[in-house]
Amino acid sequence: MKMHITKEMLFNYFAGRATVFQKQMVEEWAQNNENRELFYAYLAMWESEHPQYMADATAALARHQERMGGYQNQKEEVEVLEVAPRKLSSWLWAAASVVLILAVSSWLFRDTIRYQTYHTAYGQTQRLTLGDGSQIVLNANSSLRVPRFGFGHQTREVYLTGEANFSVTHLPNHQKFIVKTGQEFDVVVLGTEFVVNTRPKVAKVVLNKGKVQLRYQEGNNQKQLTMKPGDLVTLEEGGKINLHQIQEPQNYAAWQDHRFVFEETTLQEVAQLFKDNFGVTVEIPEAELAQWTLTGSFTAHNAEELLETLTEAANLTYQKEGKKIIITTNP
Numbered sequence: 001m002k003m004h005i006t007k008e009m010l011f012n013y014f015a016g017r018a019t020v021f022q023k024q025m026v027e028e029w030a031q032n033n034e035n036r037e038l039f040y041a042y043l044a045m046w047e048s049e050h051p052q053y054m055a056d057a058t059a060a061l062a063r064h065q066e067r068m069g070g071y072q073n074q075k076e077e078v079e080v081l082e083v084a085p086r087k088l089s090s091w092l093w094a095a096a097s098v099v100l101i102l103a104v105s106s107w108l109f110r111d112t113i114r115y116q117t118y119h120t121a122y123g124q125t126q127r128l129t130l131g132d133g134s135q136i137v138l139n140a141n142s143s144l145r146v147p148r149f150g151f152g153h154q155t156r157e158v159y160l161t162g163e164a165n166f167s168v169t170h171l172p173n174h175q176k177f178i179v180k181t182g183q184e185f186d187v188v189v190l191g192t193e194f195v196v197n198t199r200p201k202v203a204k205v206v207l208n209k210g211k212v213q214l215r216y217q218e219g220n221n222q223k224q225l226t227m228k229p230g231d232l233v234t235l236e237e238g239g240k241i242n243l244h245q246i247q248e249p250q251n252y253a254a255w256q257d258h259r260f261v262f263e264e265t266t267l268q269e270v271a272q273l274f275k276d277n278f279g280v281t282v283e284i285p286e287a288e289l290a291q292w293t294l295t296g297s298f299t300a301h302n303a304e305e306l307l308e309t310l311t312e313a314a315n316l317t318y319q320k321e322g323k324k325i326i327i328t329t330n331p
Contacts, residue, residue, distance in 0.1 A: 120139070123303060125256055162276075208229060218240060
């Protein structure tokens with residue numbers, strides 16, 4: 001049976017005024033994935049119109065516990081009373097519980113309500129198509145937060161942790177697409193293809209097509225840099241940036257096809273890649289060996305494949321010690 005759930009019924013549910021039958025209907029209706037987005041939208045709307053419920057969550061909890069304590073103390077006495085008052089009291093307590101749960105939940109899970117979060121595990125990549133048509137490929141061990149409501153209309157701001165390749169759709173109203181990071185820099189675009197990397201050891205932006213504006217913090221100063229295709233910008237601690245022109249910017253997104261391209265990349269940097277992408281700790285005891293460089297393109301679907309290929313190509317050996325991989329030269 002198709003349920004007809006109205007805005008008024010949902011608002012009564014959020015406020016704890018829904019009947020038992022309406023409450024059951026709403027909860028069954030919200031279990032359907034197709035209805036959940038609308039449920040969250042109305043919850044956010046109701047929450048914005050009733051901020052007092054959030055502000056008094058602690059007080060509401062204290063009042064609720066006091067009522068429940070009183071109910072336990074008077075339980076035997078209440079059982080001899082008439083049925084109607086007893087049901088009314090139970091309903092008031094239930095309504096208070098619903099309001100309290102909604103208040104606390106909306107505060108603790110407000111980001112869950114406002115944003116859809118996509119997350120990849122170690123060794124996993126994920127392709128996404130956003131509501132505005134933009135296409136994203138998330139690299140391993142990365143996450144992207146996208147607003148649930150108003151994306152492509154009121155805002156096109158997303159939040160990236162880790163690494164991703166973006167192919168942004170240009171909209172008729174020229175609305176900007178903004179990638180926000182936790183590294184004190186944002187990437188502002190209209191329509192373009194670029195890679196953003198926010199790994200702890202290195203933060204960088206590579207522009208493949210189009211034009212982007214990099215907004216970053218250098219010391220106490222807010223600065224901007226307009227990038228053109230082929231630009232590679234790396235950000236160091238303190239906000240200092242380095243700008244380089246590269247011949248094949250597409251190589252920096254090769255990981256989305258399980259291909260790893262190295263251009264005079266040190267083994268120490270390769271070890272960091274294993275940690276960032278696969279969660280594997282690689283140690284290189286010999287300082288001189290750690291500075292050896294690799295150049296070439298290698299295809300691998302997991303850490304073991306890549307490790308085997310690299311050590312064979314460089315004539316090196318490796319051994320496992322617990323959760324660590326130790327790379328050494330051949331004896």
